Amino acid sequence: MSAAAWRWGAVAWPSFFAAGVATMVFFALVDPVELAAIAWPHLALSRELGYSLGFFGFWACTFGSSLFSALLLGHFLPPRRRGDDAT
Secondary structure, three states: OOHHHHHHHHHHHHHHHHHHHHHHHHHHHOOHHHHHHHHOOOOOOOHHHHHHHHHHHHHHHHHHHHHHHHHHHOOOOOOOOOOOOOO
16 A cells, blocks of 8 residues: 555544544434425435435545644655755
C-alpha cells in the first residue's frame, strides 16, 4: 500500500466510523421524515433517503475534521529533508 493511500485511509476510516455512530445516535432521537417535513414542507423525502443523506452529511463533517487534524499534524505534507531550513 502506498503512503498516500495509507494517509487517506487514516482520515477516511475513522471519519466513517464516527459518522456511523453520529447517525445512529441522531436518528434514534429524530425521524428523518418529520425533520424533512419541518425543514422542506414541499419535498417528499423517504425515510431511507433521509438516513442516507444524514449519514453522508455526518461523514462530510467528520471527514473534514479528521483531514484538518491530519493537516495540522503535518501528515499530508511532504517529508522534510535534512538541511531544510525551518524558516
